[in-house]
Amino acid sequence: MTEQVKQTLEALRANSMNAEYVETKAEVVPLLQRLLEPGCSVAVGGSMTLAQCGIDTLLQSGAYENRGREGFGADAYLTSANAVTQDGVLYNVDGNSNRVSAISYGPKKVYVIAGANKIVKDLEQAVLRVKTVAAPRNAKRLDCDTPCAKTGACISLEKASPAMTDGCRGDERICCNYLISAKQRHKGRIMVILVGEPLGF
Numbered sequence: 001m002t003e004q005v006k007q008t009l010e011a012l013r014a015n016s017m018n019a020e021y022v023e024t025k026a027e028v029v030p031l032l033q034r035l036l037e038p039g040c041s042v043a044v045g046g047s048m049t050l051a052q053c054g055i056d057t058l059l060q061s062g063a064y065e066n067r068g069r070e071g072f073g074a075d076a077y078l079t080s081a082n083a084v085t086q087d088g089v090l091y092n093v094d095g096n097s098n099r100v101s102a103i104s105y106g107p108k109k110v111y112v113i114a115g116a117n118k119i120v121k122d123l124e125q126a127v128l129r130v131k132t133v134a135a136p137r138n139a140k141r142l143d144c145d146t147p148c149a150k151t152g153a154c155i156s157l158e159k160a161s162p163a164m165t166d167g168c169r170g171d172e173r174i175c176c177n178y179l180i181s182a183k184q185r186h187k188g189r190i191m192v193i194l195v196g197e198p199l200g201f
């Protein structure tokens, strides 16, 4: 485990989230099988990371009630994050916003699975990560007609000091609701599983 991962795990725990580390994506499903109550209802947020970890197969195994994207009222919600800061903050930007709403309220437990590539120094770097990596690559993947899908970077970066919410003005913009998850009131509701290899965008 790198010093950066260690520091991030400690900071997440200090912010009242549970935090675990696994070396490889192959260890994610076995860990979740230990954590999830048999028969519990599970919903998911759209995520390349979850697909890479084989979460679809887990949900189709029959061991759980698969709620698909319907996160509210589910026992557990599985998602990734756009960035995880070394000082223990999760940063997510959403278009449809099922993901940011379920992370902040609703499911009894939220499991956030993130590759080590999602770790950044602080919130400023998290904002930059979304504008230069996560949003452009997702916009391209989803075939959205946005400037970033064509250029690989948010149009707001043409300004000297863009604000977090600066961006394009078209109807296909995928950056609509911004969620910063810091110190939690409900201790242990969110569990972050950091994976020691790159996953997702």
Ligand code: SF4
Pocket (backbone or CB within 6 Å): 130, 131, 135, 136, 139, 146, 147, 148, 149, 153, 154, 155, 156, 166, 167, 168, 169, 172, 173, 174, 175
């Ligand atoms: S605001 Fe628009 S251009 Fe900027 S990253 Fe989001 S979708 Fe792309």
